[in-house]
Amino acid sequence: MHKSLARTALWAALALSFASNTALAAPPAPPAGKVSGVVSAQAKKQLDALALEYYEAVARFDPVNATDRGDNRFDDQIGMSIGPKERARQNARYNVFLNRLHALDRRALDLRSQTNYDVLEFELNSLLSFANLPELMLPLNQMDSIPVTIANYASGDGAQPLKTVKDYKAYLNRLTQLPAWIDQAIANMREGMRVGVTLPRATVVSMLPQYQKLISAKADESIYYTPIRKMPASFSARDKAALTAGYRKAIDAKLAPALVRLASFIEKDYLPAARTSTGWSALPEGKEWYEKNVAIQTTTSLTPEQIHAIGLKEVARIQGEYGVVGPKMGYTGPAAGLPAWVSQQEKYKPFKTDQEVIDVYRKLDALLRTKLPALFTLMPKAPLDLRLEPELSRATASDHYTAPAMDGSRPGVFWSVVNDPKQYGSTGMVTLFLHEGQPGHHFHIALLQELDLPKFRQFSGNTAYTEGWALYAETLGKEMGLFDKPEDYFGHLNDEMLRAVRLVVDTGMHAKGWTREQSIQYMRDTLGFPESMARSETERYMVWPGQALGYKIGALKITELRRRAEAALGDKFSLPKFHEIVLEDGTLPLSLLEVKVNRWIEKNQ
Structure with a gap:
């Protein structure tokens, strides 16, 4: 994402x-x-x-x-x-x-x-x-929060640069402000405990270790002290001394005690008060709250019930595709069992080190650079880099993309999450990179910054378009010959199945009364996920209600618009031009995108 x-x-x-x-x-x-x-x-x-x-x-x-x-x-x-x-x-x-x-x-x-x-x-x-x-x-959950975000910035490899003395002072200033944010978060969560607005207990159990890991006995052992350990040799002795003293004081005097307060509060006060229910509908005003999230994330007027039905239909369609590709991989069982069978095949787990994983992505990136010009005339100028997810957030993170800096000082980055390389499956790598790298998020997000758009449109977006485009971009692998191996095509189908399953379980938990355990079992049955993966995915949807719906709803709309254009324009249809029409005006709600494509069709018929 x-x-x-x-x-x-x-x-x-x-x-x-x-x-x-x-x-x-x-x-x-x-x-x-x-x-x-x-x-x-x-x-x-x-x-x-x-x-x-x-x-x-x-x-x-x-x-x-x-x-x-x-x-x-x-x-x-x-x-x-x-x-x-x-x-x-x-x-x-x-x-x-x-x-x-x-x-x-x-x-x-x-x-x-x-x-x-x-x-x-x-x-x-x-x-x-x-x-x-x-x-x-x-204000926080196991997926994201200010303390973890600021901690991840400490490496200097993320969105916040740490190259100059000014950069170091900026990050230090954030460290001095973090304790006040933490105390406000605790106050907000105490109010939530009072009125019954809390996170589900299972997600609190998952997030507690993150905040415990942020605690250190001494400043120079803290993750927030990382910039000092990596200080450029070019800094003057005076700057080095001043920055070192400033970081030590900020961490030891204020930040470290605040982090202890936060972890202690979560463990001793918040966890016992966390709700045992699963879905958002269990919260005060939860039904309305969830429906607003659904509408925002899909940019449509679809109801949770309609989306649930779409999800079930898509699951059945993709399982039909499993029935075709499975025998080509040597699988002879029922179609629904293909993902579980693949997950047990050692030949699809060929890696021993993190570096081997990232090397495969780099080779794929080089191949794509030769193929994409045939499908796109509009491409971003910003480069794309490939990196491994930082260790702190690796356990709960998903593979993702971050945007380049506006001034060109930082490229777009595809972050690969490798917890155990020996368990890293190879079948989904092609489709994953098409989504998170290019032509998925990079062609959209990086291009946004190069278009003549107001700043609020360059820096904002919506899930249905953003993730819908990236999921649609995965389908282009077939046209580029990247799914010729049945295991790679299975990987594409399996990732598509994940997005279809999300429609079912997200609406199931938040609108139809499903429990966390029902969602986990459904994901294991349809995706062949191990329990740990089904659990982390389920808990993501539990704290980000509706966010997972935009992917499939957006992709279905873009695919529908392409088919409409192909049927209407016939020989006049140009795939590179269609992609240009979709991308050239930046992120749009699906209703506005449909108007735009229809206008293009009418003009060229």
């Missing part, structure tokens, strides 16, 4: 998905005195100014998310987006922005600006739709 930072239940949705949870509304009537239908440079100028103000407000409100998105101007700030008073002030800002937007005459804008207007309206409506829900009471 595209790894964007998510601080709370809401921000887990909105950092990955800034799309409306309502159908496209008709544009508002123009204010009195304005001439409608005439393109106005002044109207565009006003919209551009408003969009920039909105982006600045979002970046300053959540500066760590800005860092992760490639905007490094606020690398010395953490922000307090989980503070109730600050969140209320931010919602008031959003209301002002929305009122100012509606004061503009949308019909006086050119087509590109109308799209910017629509996306901005979607984002603001989405943010405000959560204003009265208790998501602040869930």
Whole structure:
């Protein structure tokens, strides 16, 4: 998945998905005195100014998310987006922005600006739709939180650069702010305990070791001290001494005690109070809360029940494909049992070291560079790098992609998660890289930064488009001859099955009363997952309700639009041009993407 930072239940949705949870509304009537239908440079100028103000407000409100998105101007700030008073002030800002937007005459804008207007309206409506829900009471989980994110930045290999003295001071400033964030998180979680808004107990058990690992007896043993251990030799002796003293003081005096407080609170207070239920519907206002997440993540009006049915249908279709590819791999049992059989075959676990895994991805990357120009005329200029996931987050992380820096100082990165190379399966590597690397997330996310778009659109997105494009990109492996080996095609089908299963288990747990154990068993039966993998996947969906739905819903829509274009245009259809149409205007809600593709079809028929 595209790894964007998510601080709370809401921000887990909105950092990955800034799309409306309502159908496209008709544009508002123009204010009195304005001439409608005439393109106005002044109207565009006003919209551009408003969009920039909105982006600045979002970046300053959540500066760590800005860092992760490639905007490094606020690398010395953490922000307090989980503070109730600050969140209320931010919602008031959003209301002002929305009122100012509606004061503009949308019909006086050119087509590109109308799209910017629509996306901005979607984002603001989405943010405000959560204003009265208790998501602040869930500020961290086993998938992401500020303390773990800042710890992962300590290597200097992530989104926050650590190359200059200024960089080191910026990171140090964040360390001094982290204790206040931790104390606010504890206060929020105590309020959640009081009113019955807590994480499920199983996910708290999973996250506790992360926070315990952050504790160290001395500063120089702390992961947050890593920058000092890797300090460039080019720094002056004076800078080295000052930075070393500053890091020691920040960690020993304030940060270390705060981390002890957090781990102790989670273990002794929060874990005993955590709920035993599984789904979001068990929470106060949980049904409405989940439905809003579903709408945001899919950018559709599909109900959880409809999505559950789509998932079951897709599972059955893919199992039919298993029945074809299985015998080619030497499997003669029932189609549904193919994933479990593959997982037991030692020939598909050929690795002994982490390096062997990353070497296969590098070889695949080189091959793709020779094949992609035939399918794409629009490609990002930013390079793509391949790296192993840091050890701290490896146990709970999924393979993911991070965006390049806007200034070109950092490439896009495909992060491979290898916990035990001897258990790393080879069958899914091709399809995984097509999704997380190129032409999946890299062709979309890196390209976003190179398009002539307002900043808020370069740095935001929605799951249905972002993950839908990446899942669609996996299917291009067949056209490039990358699935000629039956085991590689199985790997593609199995990853597609995962996305179909997610539709079933996410809606099952959060809307239909499924238990955690039901989800784990369903994933083991349909995907052949070992218990540990089915458990970690299930627990991801438990704390990120709805997030896993966007993948399949988005991919199905993009595939549907391609088939529609192929049927309508016949010999005039160009696959590189279709890809250009999908990518050239950045991330869009699915409804806007459909309008755009339909317009292209009508123009070229």
